[in-house]
Amino acid sequence: MFNVGDKIVYPMHGAGTIDAIEEKDILGEKQSYYILKMPGEVKVMIPTNKAEEVGVRGIIDKEAASKVFSVLEENETEMSMNWNKRYRDNMDKMKSGDIYEVADVVRNLSFKQKEKGLSTGEKKMLNNAKQILVSELVLAEHASQEEVEELVENKINLSFEEYKTTGEESTNVTGNIVKKFIPFNGGGAETTNL
Numbered sequence: 285m286f287n288v289g290d291k292i293v294y295p296m297h298g299a300g301t302i303d304a305i306e307e308k309d310i311l312g313e314k315q316s317y318y319i320l321k322m323p324g325e326v327k328v329m330i331p332t333n334k335a336e337e338v339g340v341r342g343i344i345d346k347e348a349a350s351k352v353f354s355v356l357e358e359n360e361t362e363m364s365m366n367w368n369k370r371y372r373d374n375m376d377k378m379k380s381g382d383i384y385e386v387a388d389v390v391r392n393l394s395f396k397q398k399e400k401g402l403s404t405g406e407k408k409m410l411n412n413a414k415q416i417l418v419s420e421l422v423l424a425e426h427a428s429q430e431e432v433e434e435l436v437e438n439k440i441n442l443s444f445e446e447y448k449t450t451g452e453e454s455t456n457v458t459g460n461i462v463k464k465f466i467p468f469n470g471g472g473a474e475t476t477n478l
Contacts, residue, residue, distance in 0.1 A: 285332070286318060290342065291423045292340055292343065293340065293343055293381060294338070295379055296416070297416070298420065299343050299416075299419040299420035300326075300328070301320070302320055305318055306319055308329070315333070317332060323419050323422070344383055346424060348424070351384070352421065355384055355387040356391050361388055374413075377389050383417065389410075389413045390413045391443065414436065418432050421436070
């Protein structure tokens, strides 16, 4: 059972703060609801008796947040080449409510977007996954949304550069190891492409 003021995560929606716990009469049935205040002044009602069943949990702490950032710094995990299967797999990860799985989706789809671009469905999924990820990290890190969004983008850009651009250069070398000629005349700054 959560209390007013608790910060919680609602899978597929993101993190927010419990604004109130109210009893509502919906379709003739009285039920208690968490009134969750989400970023952007959105309020969501979650039945208190179903909260655990739908995967509502408390937000992560600062230590877990740093592990989330390390997930963003890793290389992408293997995804299906089949768009439909990849979409379902990523959706399952997001529905799990596990922030590490959501970070995995954000990183993988971000890499794919940088390499080949994404379909409309996957772009929407990426934006949704980022929103879910950022909403929880904002609360865990006590930071602004802009700061967290920038940090997430930076981590992804750095890992993409590390794993994709350096990896591509080494795989594109076909017999000719020397890509640039650097003269030994002491200048050092001038390079000539072969």
